Amino acid sequence: MSTSFDREILGLPFYEPRHLDHAQRLDRWCAGHTDLWDVPHEQDEFREQAVRRTLRALGEDGWFGFLDPANGRPADGDFRTLCLGREILAYTDDTPDNCFAVHTLAARPITRFGTDAQKARYLPGLASGELIASFALSELDRGSDIAGLGLRAERDGEDYVLNGDKAWIAHAAIADVLCVIARTGEGPGALGLTAFLVPGASPGLRVRERIAAIAPRAFAHLDFEDCRVPAECVLGRPGQGFVVAMDMLDRYRMTVGAAAVGYARRAADAALGWARARPMGEATLFDLPTIRATFADMEVKLNAAALLVARAAWETDTGNRRFARHSSIAKLHATEAAQEIVDASVQVFGAAGLVSGSVPERLYRQVRALRVYEGTSEIQKTIIASAIDPRRATPANPERNRALTER
Ligand SMILES: Cc1cc2nc3c(=O)[nH]c(=O)nc-3n(C[C@H](O)[C@H](O)[C@H](O)COP(=O)(O)OP(=O)(O)OC[C@H]3O[C@@H](n4cnc5c(N)ncnc54)[C@H](O)[C@@H]3O)c2cc1C
Numbered sequence: 001m002s003t004s005f006d007r008e009i010l011g012l013p014f015y016e017p018r019h020l021d022h023a024q025r026l027d028r029w030c031a032g033h034t035d036l037w038d039v040p041h042e043q044d045e046f047r048e049q050a051v052r053r054t055l056r057a058l059g060e061d062g063w064f065g066f067l068d069p070a071n072g073r074p075a076d077g078d079f080r081t082l083c084l085g086r087e088i089l090a091y092t093d094d095t096p097d098n099c100f101a102v103h104t105l106a107a108r109p110i111t112r113f114g115t116d117a118q119k120a121r122y123l124p125g126l127a128s129g130e131l132i133a134s135f136a137l138s139e140l141d142r143g144s145d146i147a148g149l150g151l152r153a154e155r156d157g158e159d160y161v162l163n164g165d166k167a168w169i170a171h172a173a174i175a176d177v178l179c180v181i182a183r184t185g186e187g188p189g190a191l192g193l194t195a196f197l198v199p200g201a202s203p204g205l206r207v208r209e210r211i212a213a214i215a216p217r218a219f220a221h222l223d224f225e226d227c228r229v230p231a232e233c234v235l236g237r238p239g240q241g242f243v244v245a246m247d248m249l250d251r252y253r254m255t256v257g258a259a260a261v262g263y264a265r266r267a268a269d270a271a272l273g274w275a276r277a278r279p280m281g282e283a284t285l286f287d288l289p290t291i292r293a294t295f296a297d298m299e300v301k302l303n304a305a306a307l308l309v310a311r312a313a314w315e316t317d318t319g320n321r322r323f324a325r326h327s328s329i330a331k332l333h334a335t336e337a338a339q340e341i342v343d344a345s346v347q348v349f350g351a352a353g354l355v356s357g358s359v360p361e362r363l364y365r366q367v368r369a370l371r372v373y374e375g376t377s378e379i380q381k382t383i384i385a386s387a388i389d390p391r392r393a394t395p396a397n398p399e400r401n402r403a404l405t406e407r
Contacts, residue, residue, distance in 0.1 A: 003269050004030065004091040004262070005084060009306055014314040015080060022076065023084050026063070030092040033057060037095035044210045044218070048174050051218045052132070054099045059129015063100070067107045068127035077111075079251060079313040083258035087309075090262030094366045097259050098217060102170040105252045106133035109179050109195060109244050113236035118197060122177055134175035134200075136166040136222065137245055143167070144379050146181075146245060147190035151224060153182035158231055160184070160196065162224040165208065168373075172220040173207045175200045179235060179244075180224075186239030193241030196233045204228060215366040249374055250324040254312035256374050257327075257334030261306050263367045264338035267345035268298045270359045275348055285348070294348060298341045305334035325387035332380035335370040342367045 004027050010020045036054045039046055058064060063085070065072025075081070082104065090097035107126045110118055110133075125131030142148050151164030162182055172178070177197055184194040198205060204227030210220045236244050272295065275286035285291055312326035320326075346353035346360040353360035371377050 003265065004088045006265070006306055009310060010084075012310065014310045018075065019080055019084060022081055023088060026085055026088045029061060029063070030088060030096065033096075034093070037093050044173075047216055048218050050095055051099055051171060052174060054096050055103055055132055056129040058096070058100060058103075059127060064104065064107075064127045064129060066127075067104065067111060068123040069111070071124065072127055079254060079316040080310070083255050083309050083313045086255045086258040087262040087265075087306075090259040091266045092262075094215060094217075094362075097262065098170065101252070101255060101259065102135070103129075103133055105248055105255075106135040106171075106175075106177075106179055108248050108252075109135075109235055110197065112247060113195070113240075113244055114197075115232075117232070118235065122197070125176070131176040132171055132174050132200075134169055134171040134178045135248070136169045136172065136178045136180045136198075138168050139165055140167040140221065144376060147193075147242065149181060149183055149193060151180070151182045153184050153194060153196065155184070155231075156228070159228045160231060160233070162196070162198070162204070162227040162229065164224055166222045166224070168211065168219055169222055170217065170219045172222050173210060174218065178205075178222075181241045181245050184238055184241075190242040191239060193245075194238045195235040195241040195244040196229060197235050198227070198229055198233060202227050202229060214368060215362075217369075250327055251316060253331040253374050253380070254309055254316070254327040256370050257305065257309045257312070257330035257332075260331075260334040260338035260367065260370050261302065261309055263363050263370075264298075264302055264305065264334075264341040267338075267342040267360060267363045267367075268295070268302060270363075271295070271298070271345040271348040274352070291348065294344050298344055301337040301341055305330075305337045308333050322387065325384055328375070328380040328383040328387075331374070332377055332384065335367075336377060338367050339371065 005023045010023060036057055037050045039050055066074055066077030086097055086101060089100050103126070107123070110122055122131060126133055137146065139150055142150060151162060151166060153160045153162045162180070166180065177199055180196045180198045181193055182196060183192055185192045204225045206223050208221040208223045272286070275291055276284055278285040280288060308330040312323065312330035315326045316323040342360065342363045346364055349358070349360050352358060355361055
């Protein structure tokens with residue numbers, strides 16, 4: 001029986017029967033497609049090929065259908081389904097989860113803010129996996145400080161000209177279209193940013209450097225040197241870039257929590273299999289009281305994380321206007337808990353858990369990034385603290401707050 005998702009949680013009133021059906025179908029799909037990503041990933045070339053192959057297969061088999069509401073199944077774009085999807089994909093492997101997450105979060109601003117022409121140009125190809133999307137927000141000098149972003153976009157006749165850098169951008173080197181947040185200066189700080197849909201082949205846009213990280217990923221730094229794009233590439237309104245970014249981040253953070261649950265469940269299952277099989281005198285490792293206590297701790301953390309993710313997704317899908325704090329709570333708790341569970345799994349394996357390529361060793365490297373991207377744990381704490389009582393919160397950044405209240 002499958003363990004890539006928790007069937008009992010899907011029986012709670014948060015969910016509908018279609019969610020269980022989706023989870024079962026995706027679980028089967030993953031089991032039948034491991035060859036897509038199960039290749040040596042250490043070299044950029046192989047990694048990017050695996051990403052392309054995986055995105056294409058996910059698209060061809062309909063898992064991105066919700067991105068093109070005209071042709072797909074819009075219900076699959078609810079956050080309970082997206083979170084379940086990331087949980088199951090992350091349980092299976094790092095690559096399909098990253099592919100799914102980066103592609104859908106980068107496409108989402110087009111579905112939310114795109115003109116009819118932008119939607120017609122990009123959404124069918126993104127839904128089928130023929131086009132690859134990327135979201136370029138962070139910069140070398142500014143990651144957490146989104147309101148302070150420095151990449152400039154200056155109006156020149158019918159065009160905008162972009163100059164500056166973007167950093168740590170997933171799928172940057174293979175993207176057909178990048179959603180880029182740049183400074184256009186309509187106002188100070190967060191009020192002076194605009195979102196652009198920049199074609200990956202634009203002159204003046206180049207990959208500065210591919211990044212080798214503790215867990216290999218297809219991500220890179222980008223340079224924009226007099227990169228000229230027509231004004232119809234603006235996504236949303238000029239000056240609305242911060243809102244475009246936060247609209248996506250506020251929602252996608254909970255899906256990072258969901259991926260963390262997937263990694264953690266895989267680690268806990270692997271450790272359980274190991275502990276039950278490993279002889280300890282007359283008994284097994286699992287029979288030792290301290291080891292049993294370790295598993296009890298893992299189980300509590302896993303359940304708490306999964307429930308917080310389920311709540312955040314349910315609050316979002318049912319229209320709670322204050323869903324964003326639940327998204328941050330779910331991301332913060334689930335990613336921190338997953339780190340602890342994966343670490344405990346390595347401990348249960350002993351030396352075997354440190355061997356390169358073993359399941360615990362890979363998870364140990366892969367899970368670390370989740371506490372950094374889409375807002376670090378510290379940033380989540382800042383958001384959660386501000387949401388405890390918004391009347392008492394000190395507006396640390398008035399432009400940022402004004403931009404958000406205007407959405
Ligand atoms: C695997 C991976 C994939 C990524 N993919 C993308 C992508 O596709 N697109 C994209 O745009 N970006 C991407 N990023 C970048 C990511 O979003 C940033 O790394 C993240 O926002 C943190 O920014 P930073 O690395 O510059 O750290 P900094 O902002 O410099 O933070 C450094 C430390 O200071 C703390 N800190 C900073 N500001 C505050 C504050 N106000 N209060 C308290 N503590 C603070 C942070 O919590 C952290 O501990 C990716 C990163 C990783 C690791």
